[in-house]
Amino acid sequence: MNETTTSVVIIGAGVAGLTLGNFLLRNGIDCVILEKHRREYVEQRQRAGTIDSFGVRMFREWGLAEVLEGDRIPEAEGGFWIDGEEMPIETGDDNESIFCPQQVLVRNLTDVFLRAGGDLRFEAADITLDGIDDRRPVVRYAGNTRAVFGDLVAGCDGDRGISRAAIPPDALTRHSHEYGYAWLSVLAEVPAKPSGMAIHSRGLAGVISRGATASRLYLQCRLDDTVDQWPDDRIWSELAARFGTPVASGPIVSKQLVPLRSVVHTPMHHGRLYLLGDAAHIVPPMSAKGIHLALHDAEVFARAAIHRYQRNDPSLLDEYSATCLRHIWNYQAFATWITDLMHNAGDPTYAGEFRKQVARAELQRQFTSPAANRLFSELTAGTN
Template identity: 35%
Template sequence: MPRRTRVAIVGGGPAGLLLALLLYRAGIDCVVLERRSRDHVLSRIRAGVLEQGTVDLLRLAGVGARMDREGLVHEGFDIAWRGEMLHVDLRGLAGGKTVTVYGQTEVTRDLYDALDAAGVPIVHGAEDVQPQDLTTETPFVTFRTEDGERRLECDFVAGCDGFHGVCRQAIPADQIRIFERVYPFGWLGLLTRMPPVQDELIYAHHSRGFALCSLRSPLLSRYYVQCPVGDRVEDWSDERFYDELQARLPERAAAQLQRGPSIEKSIAPLRSFVAEPMRHGRLFLAGDAAHIVPPTGAKGLNLAVSDIHFLSQALIAHFKEHEDGLLDAYSATALARVWKAERFSWWFTSMMHRFEDDGGFGQRIQEAEFDYLAGSRAAQTALAENYVGLPHL
């Protein structure tokens, strides 16, 4: 590993790896520091719905071949309400744009393969990572591996280390502002090697709570049910999960549910979170290090990719054209898109979930929201445009 690099990337998830690959393609050296092992990173079960812009950027980075072969292009999805289905025609409503179902794990694997082939240094097991001297022209990162204490000098630090990472914490408290909403429920997810209920996703609103039928492939299904935030995975047997899922689906969809043993089960709390600004000196935040969205709108991974689009362009302009306008504008540019995605994810979450404390008024508002959506092509167009992803402007 070199002692100096142009960009030190903290975090070896898809955001950090994609940034490293885009910089490599532009001839800019970098080093990726990841606390966990590669096997652990590849074991994470995460998002699977890719926006059109995410698909396009992965292709541009040269890692779209397997995604194009194995990914499932979805032209729409269904919203289940009062036992009926509303079909949202993404292609027809969003100017021909679609989404692609391709798991985050597979995106990460493709990025690893490309970076290995390129010889880009990825340091796993990097403990006690500390970005330092961030407001000077000579920042550096210290960390520890099994070989001892290390120091990596750099021009910039990219904080792609997630919500619980160290990079956001390296910004003084009086120089960062946090916006947050924590939701009073979580998502219990189950992955199983069984055919999905149908070829497209089903988002279901029910008096018992929200449910989602998703998939990773024609033989790999991912299901979710809304659950109390204090529940434990151990409280939910596979049988209980499937019973609850089936109760929340319309009769036609419930009849197609095929039960199988779970490969993985986990509970994720839901929150909306934004940290502003996304820059401190020579540190730039990207992805979950700067923002979290509820998974309802499938925006988490896509927002991270959006950040990397803006940040990679800015760094390339700095090193190749000696132009810092994009770097100076990075935080404002990224946050403009982040807040639109936060709004959409909050809205979709608010409409589709059961809120125990909202009472009858809240339920009537949800019903009016859905009725308006079902009867308005303009409302469906707004939903479709946000779902496929707003442009990377």
């Protein structure tokens, strides 16, 4: 067997894993990142596209501002429509959020990590994790022919990864909330014009940029809808109806139905294994806080690991889960509020006319109350 020994084994080369790897490497802590997919696949996955002010400032503070460069879209501005009328949006003078397609961020983080001599192993198939309760856990892959031993294991491999599954079921509690509606999520080869979100009696709609020539389209739909019920022509006509303005159309690459949910697994570590990002929690896409929470986890864990190795003090690792969860529940509260608000304000057949009018009143408050708008701006920017 081919064996390697390192300080931290990171499973998953997404945003959380690569950010953590770069933070550790820059502070003299060796690590190995294992990723089951090919590099080309990882760098082409079309996912979230917003890095909020927290993320932008975090990368700058850690000396990694360059990962925000490249083909990001700083000039893209999001709009907000209610019943076809575009509403004014105040983002605040200190909002530094940018549109940066996730595949761009992942590619840049990969380049920086490898350039600094980082050990990143793609196509690490059949990953298994053993000994997380021991002093030296081991991560095996490639049919158990290769093994990486480490002091700590960071599970950054998403909701369906092997990391969380390695924790005994009775040691983990799953907290979840189902919202009762779904989004038809569509990837199209077309610029986002218009770009933003629309509330309409027909339901919520969204057009979000994923690059200069790619957009992610969202349409609120029923949980029992099927993709076959949404041919291309219906998608484009429904978007135009909900925005109340023509929407640029083009080739559709993929479609999927996404039931909206929130999930939190507690605690976020067991033994020598620590969960980061989607491996520990899920937020609905309406909140746009998936990347934010993944980056926050990575920074908290990086500081704890650095504290452990540079000062021989594991106290921050012991507090990792509690530290992260305070922040996670704060943004789950925001995610629940904004998701219910935006959907209730539209189609009344989901929650009734009373809830629709209450949601409309709450929305109006965001445009008329400086205090309400300030709190919303803080949460949107990720600085609350």
